[in-house]
Amino acid sequence: MAEWLTADVFADVVGISSRKARRALSLSYSGQVWRGHALEVRTFHGRGGRSGIQYQVKVSSLPPHLQERLKALQMTDEAVSRLRLGDDGSV
Structure with missing residues (x-):
């Protein structure tokens, strides 16, 4: 399992829009809590966003039910990958 999640993956896990996920991670990065939890958030430079700033959240800082x-x-x-490619990964 990945140690850090992008805002888009965080959105999928939580069940919110990508825009709301980016906002939540931005506020958490600024020190605010999200739904009663202090998330560990870092930034990195990529495409899009303000000046290319994107957010990632550390998996271990997510509430247990989200983990x-x-x-x-x-x-x-x-499981879907195994069904498509076979158990050994071949086509």
């Missing part, structure tokens, strides 16, 4: 949801989503993605 479990992330694991479930990742297991589902892996």
Whole structure:
């Protein structure tokens, strides 16, 4: 499992829009809490955003129920990949 999530993946896990996810991570980066939790957020320079600034959230700082949801989503993605490619990854 990845240690840091992009705002788009965070949005999928939480079930909110990408725009709201970026806003939530921006506010958390500024020291505010999100839904009662202090998220560990870092910035990096990429495409888009104000001056190319994008946000990532550390998985271990997410509430436990969201960490479990992330694991479930990742297991589902892996299962779909196995169905498409076969167990050994070949076509």
